[in-house]
Amino acid sequence: MSKNNIAVNVEDLSKIYRLGLKEQTSEHFAEMLWSFVRSPVKNFRKYRSLYTFDDVDLAGDTAAGEQSDSILWALKGVSFSVKQGEVVGIIGGNGAGKSTLLKILSRITPPTRGSISIHGRVSSLLEVGTGFHPELTGRENVFLNGTILGMRRKEVTRKFDEIVAFSDVEKFLDTPVKRYSSGMRVRLAFAVAAHLEPEILIVDEVLAVGDAAFQQKCMNKMQDVGQEGRTVLFVSHNMPAVTSLCDRVIWLDHGQKVTEGPAQEIVGKYLLEGVDTTAHRVWKDSSSAPAGEFARLREVRVVKKGGDVTGHYCIQEPVGIEMEYEVLKGGEVMLPHFRIRNDNGILVFVTLDHDPEWYQRPRPAGRYISTVWIPGNLLNEGPHFVECNLITRHPEAPQFHEVDVVSFAITGNMEPGTARGDWPGRLKGIVSPALEWETQYRKE
Numbered sequence: 001m002s003k004n005n006i007a008v009n010v011e012d013l014s015k016i017y018r019l020g021l022k023e024q025t026s027e028h029f030a031e032m033l034w035s036f037v038r039s040p041v042k043n044f045r046k047y048r049s050l051y052t053f054d055d056v057d058l059a060g061d062t063a064a065g066e067q068s069d070s071i072l073w074a075l076k077g078v079s080f081s082v083k084q085g086e087v088v089g090i091i092g093g094n095g096a097g098k099s100t101l102l103k104i105l106s107r108i109t110p111p112t113r114g115s116i117s118i119h120g121r122v123s124s125l126l127e128v129g130t131g132f133h134p135e136l137t138g139r140e141n142v143f144l145n146g147t148i149l150g151m152r153r154k155e156v157t158r159k160f161d162e163i164v165a166f167s168d169v170e171k172f173l174d175t176p177v178k179r180y181s182s183g184m185r186v187r188l189a190f191a192v193a194a195h196l197e198p199e200i201l202i203v204d205e206v207l208a209v210g211d212a213a214f215q216q217k218c219m220n221k222m223q224d225v226g227q228e229g230r231t232v233l234f235v236s237h238n239m240p241a242v243t244s245l246c247d248r249v250i251w252l253d254h255g256q257k258v259t260e261g262p263a264q265e266i267v268g269k270y271l272l273e274g275v276d277t278t279a280h281r282v283w284k285d286s287s288s289a290p291a292g293e294f295a296r297l298r299e300v301r302v303v304k305k306g307g308d309v310t311g312h313y314c315i316q317e318p319v320g321i322e323m324e325y326e327v328l329k330g331g332e333v334m335l336p337h338f339r340i341r342n343d344n345g346i347l348v349f350v351t352l353d354h355d356p357e358w359y360q361r362p363r364p365a366g367r368y369i370s371t372v373w374i375p376g377n378l379l380n381e382g383p384h385f386v387e388c389n390l391i392t393r394h395p396e397a398p399q400f401h402e403v404d405v406v407s408f409a410i411t412g413n414m415e416p417g418t419a420r421g422d423w424p425g426r427l428k429g430i431v432s433p434a435l436e437w438e439t440q441y442r443k444e
């Protein structure tokens with residue numbers, strides 16, 4: 001990788017916030033008096049300590065995101081680099097440090113430790129209305145932002161109509177921005193950030209504001225910016241937007257980088273966070289394997305077409321679930337089956353083995369692998385859990401019954417042919433089938 005095609009390089013970046021100490025309440029008069037006497041010294045110490053970090057062990061191993069002695073590591077030891085023209089998503093829960101990272105990259109706040117280097121003109125959209133002067137009109141703010149980005153008046157004038165058309169605030173162009181609704185502000189801010197030809201576009205959660213049509217417009221615009229070879233760094237909680245837009249994803253948690261990699265894989269891992277089952281379970285020791293008189297479970301796997309074991313699937317991809325088991329005593333008719341639940345514990349469906357070769361046929365002793373294929377475009381986005389069962393028929397006797405034995409995550413995207421299509425919001429529901437629609441039109 002040649003050094004000159006790196007757009008953003010972040011090395012060992014940390015940011016500490018010193019939280020104001022909470023005032024202690026006194027229960028007794030004497031205590032109150034004592035604290036009054038002490039307070040000037042204490043307040044001075046508090047004031048000083050809000051701005052200095054001499055007492056913080058910067059190289060130490062205080063866990064990131066943890067508060068110790070009113071110190072909060074909003075970011076701790078984060079490193080990554082982004083190539084020119086890459087569209088990179090940054091994901092993570094609330095308080096993960098995403099906004100702090102974007103603020104440091106936009107030079108709004110300095111890092112406590114570590115370094116960043118940025119090659120290219122940055123335009124960022126961090127919070128609704130940042131970068132706007134409230135007393136200036138929409139028109140004046142567009143020019144102000146252009147100047148800040150180092151553009152000539154002529155260049156801004158050339159882009160002006162596009163910005164106005166995109167933001168849909170034409171009627172309010174000569175109104176001070178402080179009179180704008182938050183929706184109008186974010187529309188104008190996005191239009192400015194995206195159209196003033198930045199080399200690096202940094203966007204924080206813009207899709208959380210605004211209606212579906214606006215979200216769609218932003219997505220398309222960011223896609224264009226990426227395709228024009230410019231760099232985009234994009235924070236969002238909207239996972240389908242992230243997987244559709246981004247080549248690569250960086251996952252932050254409590255100020256630290258958990259992992260980074262291809263968008264769909266990392267989003268899938270993020271969705272399965274805290275889920276302590278995996279895509280593959282094996283019982284190596286037969287004595288501890290779930291078993292009945294006639295059958296014993298040995299392995300359960302979630303597989304892609306072709307056989308690769310993985311827990312991450314695009315919504316249009318088929319998911320294979322395999323159980324590998326031994327028939328201990330021959331002569332019984334067996335019925336392997338799975339139950340699939342979603343992350344709310346709702347049973348999505350039950351599927352029974354109807355393989356014609358074995359249906360109602362007694363099975364000889366030996367080792368079997370039974371696989372079921374869940375078609376693409378059926379399950380909705382999110383984590384899913386598998387219950388693996390096998391019973392004998394005539395009489396019906398359970399052999400094994402393992403709840404949440406394996407899990408997998410379905411990630412959405414905005415490809416044509418999915419239930420969502422280009423709709424950016426989440427589609428509720430237990431399933432998300434891509435169904436055929438027909439419309440008849442009659443001119444009256």
Ligand SMILES: Nc1ncnc2c1ncn2[C@@H]1O[C@H](COP(=O)(O)OP(=O)(O)O)[C@@H](O)[C@H]1O
Binds near residue numbers: 092
């Ligand atoms: N100005 C600040 N002062 C003190 N703590 C802050 C400040 N800004 C952010 N934090 C804290 O830093 C952590 C990371 O915040 P943030 O970067 O906003 O996370 P995210 O955008 O991922 O939700 C949070 O615990 C937050 O409370």
Ligand SMILES: [Mg+2]
Binds near residue numbers: 098
């Ligand atoms: Mg944030």
